[in-house]
Amino acid sequence: xxxxxxxxxxxxxxxxxxxxxxxxxxxxxxxxxxxxAPTLPAEDDTTPTRLTPLDILRVLAxxxxxxxxxxxxxxxxxxxxxxxPAFTRPARIKAWLRGPLHLTDAQLSLYNGTDPNxxxxxxxxxxxxxxSAAPHYYGPGGMYSFxxxxxxxxxxxxxxxxxxxxxxxxxxxxxxxxxxxLVGEREGGYSREEKRERKLRREREWRVAxxxxxxTVRGWEALFDGGKGGRYFxxxxxxxxxxxxxxxxxxx
Numbered sequence: 001x002x003x004x005x006x007x008x009x010x011x012x013x014x015x016x017x018x019x020x021x022x023x024x025x026x027x028x029x030x031x032x033x034x035x036x037a038p039t040l041p042a043e044d045d046t047t048p049t050r051l052t053p054l055d056i057l058r059v060l061a062x063x064x065x066x067x068x069x070x071x072x073x074x075x076x077x078x079x080x081x082x083x084x085p086a087f088t089r090p091a092r093i094k095a096w097l098r099g100p101l102h103l104t105d106a107q108l109s110l111y112n113g114t115d116p117n118x119x120x121x122x123x124x125x126x127x128x129x130x131x132s133a134a135p136h137y138y139g140p141g142g143m144y145s146f147x148x149x150x151x152x153x154x155x156x157x158x159x160x161x162x163x164x165x166x167x168x169x170x171x172x173x174x175x176x177x178x179x180x181x182l183v184g185e186r187e188g189g190y191s192r193e194e195k196r197e198r199k200l201r202r203e204r205e206w207r208v209a210x211x212x213x214x215x216t217v218r219g220w221e222a223l224f225d226g227g228k229g230g231r232y233f234x235x236x237x238x239x240x241x242x243x244x245x246x247x248x249x250x251x252x
Contacts, residue, residue, distance in 0.1 A: 091119065091132055092233055101128055101236030105151065108238060112149030113139035119235075122224070123151035125217050126167065126238045129224035133231035151238050156220045157213055167238070169213065176209035177202075 068079040075081065101121075103111075108128065111121035119132040120139055131138045131148070138148045146152070151167030158164045158175060224232045 091130060095119075095130060095233070095235050102239050103128065103236065104239050108151070109149045113142075113145065120148050121235065122147045122149070123153070123167065123238050124156060124220045124224060125153045125169075126151065127221060127225075127234055128236040128238060129232050130235045131224065131232050153217060153220075157216050169217075173206065173209040173213045176212045177205050 067081075071081045072079050103121075108121060108123060111118050113120040113135060119130050120135060121128050122131055122138065123129070134142075136142055137144045139145060142148075146161060146165060147155075150165060152161075152165045153167045154164040154169055154172055155161050155166075157169070157172050225234050226232045
């Protein structure tokens with residue numbers, strides 16, 4: 001056989017049927033490697049999604065925006081439902097830094113709104129309140145301007161805005177006592193038993209009358225001492241002029 005024939009045979013393609021068989025040890029190794037290959041678990045689509053802090057902030061911001069929008073459409077002016085905390089009111093901060101005022105009636109009269117450099121003040125039962133937030137009511141030309149710069153507690157109780165613009169409460173409880181008892185006290189002419197019954201009734205009515213006056217005064221104080229979010233606030237006390245529950249009535 002010539003050398004050329006040998007070279008041609010060596011270049012022949014390998015026949016799969018004549019390929020060398022794989023040894024059993026090699027097949028076992030391949031099988032083990034395939035068996036040991038890790039299998040990734042399938043994704044579970046039912047796993048719940050957790051809220052992140054950013055998601056919570058987004059929800060809160062949306063609720064805040066919705067509340068502000070509704071507040072503006074309902075109130076027409078305010079984004080916070082007409083609520084203004086104390087730290088957003090410069091007048092309150094200034095009054096807090098200044099401290100309580102102690103004014104006489106003459107000094108209080110200067111705070112009636114005519115001086116733009118002074119706040120508008122009024123007093124109820126000796127307590128002074130700042131009402132500068134409502135100059136259209138208590139400032140010059142306002143419908144309640146006669147209350148500014150004075151203690152008009154008696155007028156708040158009686159409703160007499162001409163004669164009773166002062167803080168003297170003596171005898172004001174008589175407006176809550178029946179006229180029959182007042183006339184009887186002044187005229188007399190009753191028997192001993194009648195006097196005893198009238199005395200008990202009079203004492204009962206006077207207690208009720210004093211309580212009604214006190215409740216009326218406390219109601220006005222609560223109105224002007226609006227708390228942390230109110231427009232009006234307490235700033236001091238009126239010096240002098242004690243408040244008593246005795247004496248005669250000189251109303252309108």
